[in-house]
Amino acid sequence: MGFGRPHYVIDSKGFLLKTYNIAVIEGDGIGHEVVPEGLRVVEAATRDLNIKCKWQHFNWSCDLYLNSGRMMPVDGLEQLRSFDAIFLGAVGHPSVPDHVSLWGLLIPIRRTFRQYVNLRPARLFQGIESPLRNFKAGDIAFYVVRENNEGEYSEIGGRMYANTAEEMVVQESIFTRKGCDRVMRYAFELARKGKKHVTSATKSNGIVYTMPFWDERFRAIAKEYPDVKTDQYLIDILSAHFVQHPDWFDVVVGSNLFGDILSDLSAAVVGSIGIAPSANLNPEREFPSMFEPVHGSAPDIAGKGIANPIAQIWSGAMMLEHLGESVAAQKVEDAIAHVLAHSDLRTPDLGGKASTKEVGEALAKQVQA
Numbered sequence: 001m002g003f004g005r006p007h008y009v010i011d012s013k014g015f016l017l018k019t020y021n022i023a024v025i026e027g028d029g030i031g032h033e034v035v036p037e038g039l040r041v042v043e044a045a046t047r048d049l050n051i052k053c054k055w056q057h058f059n060w061s062c063d064l065y066l067n068s069g070r071m072m073p074v075d076g077l078e079q080l081r082s083f084d085a086i087f088l089g090a091v092g093h094p095s096v097p098d099h100v101s102l103w104g105l106l107i108p109i110r111r112t113f114r115q116y117v118n119l120r121p122a123r124l125f126q127g128i129e130s131p132l133r134n135f136k137a138g139d140i141a142f143y144v145v146r147e148n149n150e151g152e153y154s155e156i157g158g159r160m161y162a163n164t165a166e167e168m169v170v171q172e173s174i175f176t177r178k179g180c181d182r183v184m185r186y187a188f189e190l191a192r193k194g195k196k197h198v199t200s201a202t203k204s205n206g207i208v209y210t211m212p213f214w215d216e217r218f219r220a221i222a223k224e225y226p227d228v229k230t231d232q233y234l235i236d237i238l239s240a241h242f243v244q245h246p247d248w249f250d251v252v253v254g255s256n257l258f259g260d261i262l263s264d265l266s267a268a269v270v271g272s273i274g275i276a277p278s279a280n281l282n283p284e285r286e287f288p289s290m291f292e293p294v295h296g297s298a299p300d301i302a303g304k305g306i307a308n309p310i311a312q313i314w315s316g317a318m319m320l321e322h323l324g325e326s327v328a329a330q331k332v333e334d335a336i337a338h339v340l341a342h343s344d345l346r347t348p349d350l351g352g353k354a355s356t357k358e359v360g361e362a363l364a365k366q367v368q369a
Helices: 031-049 062-068 076-080 098-112 177-192 210-222 235-244 256-269 310-322 326-342 356-367
Strands: 007-010 016-027 051-057 085-090 117-123 141-147 157-160 168-171 197-202 229-234 251-254 277-281 289-293
Touching: 016 031, 031 051, 031 085, 031 310, 031 326, 031 356, 062 098, 076 098, 085 310, 117 177, 117 256, 117 310, 141 177, 141 256, 177 197, 177 210, 177 251, 197 210, 197 235, 197 256, 210 229, 229 235, 235 256, 251 256, 277 310, 289 310, 310 326, 310 356, 326 356
Parallel strands: 016 051, 016 085, 085 289, 141 251, 197 229, 197 251
Antiparallel strands: 007 016, 117 141, 117 277, 157 168, 277 289
């Protein structure tokens, strides 16, 4: 049985329940505020569907690092290995360098569990005004598929002659045929469910080895999908097109670095990074997948109760979809769309005055309407 498949139990009333064991890591900053709202809405969406999510909380964070020198225990990955999914809030705090916090928790999870697809949807909802002129709800809806295990974010490199005039650093990028092919195939399969259009992000005019190889693999995989339209753009002009023509896109596939940058840009063009979800997927279900908002720990607003919980809640919908609970997932997405379209309930990032909890409670109520 693969990870993310239901377990069945009989409850006290004799009903058959599908249960999922979910690891919860609130992490740092606003993670402590948005994760409870994500749990609230997921529970509301599954309550009448004979589905039970069993949450197990792990207090792994920068606070743990400051007390112990580790972002998670030595056996942390083994503790997570048996779960059906991982629900993560945010990682990072000014007291701990970002490369320490990320490489101590987030990236080891992604790589150990072969979460090689980072899936980030962008959608312009009714009730949210894009910073771009002349775009309305429904005009912008696409996915960024980011390669999540290799590329520019490798551990190969080093520093020599530190603190001298000859100081030098080397950072290597790693692109494998297996790594490129599998993330590109995922992008093409996803496009077949939508508008059948895949765009590749590249920079083969300036990066002489890795990007031409990426282009070669994209052309090779495209031949397997003759029904899917393809195009490719250099990353600089592609970034401009995201701003000027976001309605052009369906599925955009990019390397670890390019996908990371483009997905934050896509969140901005649809109104706020506070509504941007993501899924770190192991499509073969050999390991658990992880679901998290894009926005990070936002230490500047942490503790104020004003963080937008929609990204975390939408990440919960992506988790439900991955678990095979499409009905519950759709209830959550529909609730987000309804509340944004038919109420003025907004957190400050969207120009409103609502609290994190108020938005979470409204969405939980709506999924049961």
